Amino acid sequence: MRFLWRTPRVLDARDPRLLRDVGLVCLADSIVGVSFGASSVAGHLAWWVPVALSVLVFAGGAQIAAVGVVLAGGSPFTAVAAGAVLNTRLFPYGLAVADVVEGPWWRRLPGTHVITDESVAFALRQSEPGRRRAAFWTCGASLFVVWNVAVLIGVALGSVVRDTGVFGLDATFPAVMLALALPTLTTRPARVTAGTGAIIAVALTPVLPVGLPLLAALAGLATRWRGRRDPRSGGGTGPAAKLTQVGGEP
Amino acid sequence: MMPISAILALAVITFGFRLAGPLLRGRVTVPAAAERLFADAATVLLVALAATSALLQGHGFAGWARPAGVLVAGILAVRRAPFPVVVIAAAAITALLRLAGVS
Numbered sequence: 001m002r003f004l005w006r007t008p009r010v011l012d013a014r015d016p017r018l019l020r021d022v023g024l025v026c027l028a029d030s031i032v033g034v035s036f037g038a039s040s041v042a043g044h045l046a047w048w049v050p051v052a053l054s055v056l057v058f059a060g061g062a063q064i065a066a067v068g069v070v071l072a073g074g075s076p077f078t079a080v081a082a083g084a085v086l087n088t089r090l091f092p093y094g095l096a097v098a099d100v101v102e103g104p105w106w107r108r109l110p111g112t113h114v115i116t117d118e119s120v121a122f123a124l125r126q127s128e129p130g131r132r133r134a135a136f137w138t139c140g141a142s143l144f145v146v147w148n149v150a151v152l153i154g155v156a157l158g159s160v161v162r163d164t165g166v167f168g169l170d171a172t173f174p175a176v177m178l179a180l181a182l183p184t185l186t187t188r189p190a191r192v193t194a195g196t197g198a199i200i201a202v203a204l205t206p207v208l209p210v211g212l213p214l215l216a217a218l219a220g221l222a223t224r225w226r227g228r229r230d231p232r233s234g235g236g237t238g239p240a241a242k243l244t245q246v247g248g249e250p
Numbered sequence: 251m252m253p254i255s256a257i258l259a260l261a262v263i264t265f266g267f268r269l270a271g272p273l274l275r276g277r278v279t280v281p282a283a284a285e286r287l288f289a290d291a292a293t294v295l296l297v298a299l300a301a302t303s304a305l306l307q308g309h310g311f312a313g314w315a316r317p318a319g320v321l322v323a324g325i326l327a328v329r330r331a332p333f334p335v336v337v338i339a340a341a342a343i344t345a346l347l348r349l350a351g352v353s
Contacts, residue, residue: 028333031341049252056261065299066260067252072308076256084263086299089292092285094271101272108272115268168344171316175323175340177300182327184293197294198301205302206309217298221290 015134018122022139025118029060029143030150032176035169036064037154042164043071047155054151058113058144061180062086064173065214074209082214093120099129100136114140117180189224196220313353319344 033054040050045067053063062083069079093115094101100123101111119140126132158164185191197220204213304320306312323340331339 024332024334028337031337045252052257056257057264059264062264068303070252076251076253080256080260083260086295087264087267089288090267091270092280092288094268095275095280098272098275112268112272166345166348168319168341171319171340171344172337174300174304174320175337177296178320178324179327179333179336181293181296181300190293193290194294194297197298201298201302202305205306213302214295214298217294218291220294224290
């Protein structure tokens, strides 16, 4: 039992680089969190909606997608579907960091809940198990606190400032999505697939109920069928590829 | 309208996806092709979401200020600018354009 409480070192002060990188990611996500809270409330959703989503779902992309669908007049069902599809990537993430979150249930539950793009990317950057654990927990725990506080601040801000468009906050969400996706678009087939999906979604938005064009974008995956036989076509995806962007590597 | 039931549903589904990995580890191996499909699907959704939320508001055009801010952010991201710089640039460019009268 002794080694059990020794290994999960949440803060590793000897690694200032890790702390700096986690700090940068927290800063970026806090801006998005404030924006999410503010635009939800400015769009006349009850204050507890963004707050509950942030605590219970804790997945920025899915939260913003769900609220975006609802604010644009879509049904709650479409909102949940869009968020759920976005979160399927958490399954392979969970496989990748399974060794990091294992342990007694009181550590496993919160550990599982803080599996995100960022915490997985930080964990995968470390090869030594103790450091993987430290990186995952440092990023996951700080992000959970920072994200929820930021959303609360956004909710407060959004109830005071009615026109959040003045601050350009609505541009932060697409910018984050783009910055997360860009490092995975290293190959031509990947760019063709993503580009096709984006064109389908944009083209269908004026005619389909809100949220559905996003799911229709998955039809872009069909462009991959021809490239199947080329083993080089699928490289450069996954959280490790995302880290170069998320971690703000020099 | 976002009922609490929808929030709970998304929370349960999301936690299920997170929990499945650690629970199934060692018992299943995900084929490389399937894992790639997950990664590709996530990328397609991210880019489609970026495109629609940059260009459109509801069923119509969102105006020029927002896509311009996102475009600048995209260029910065390609040039490997730190993440906070990318996000702040998107908001700042959009805000400045609106201040200058560009909607």
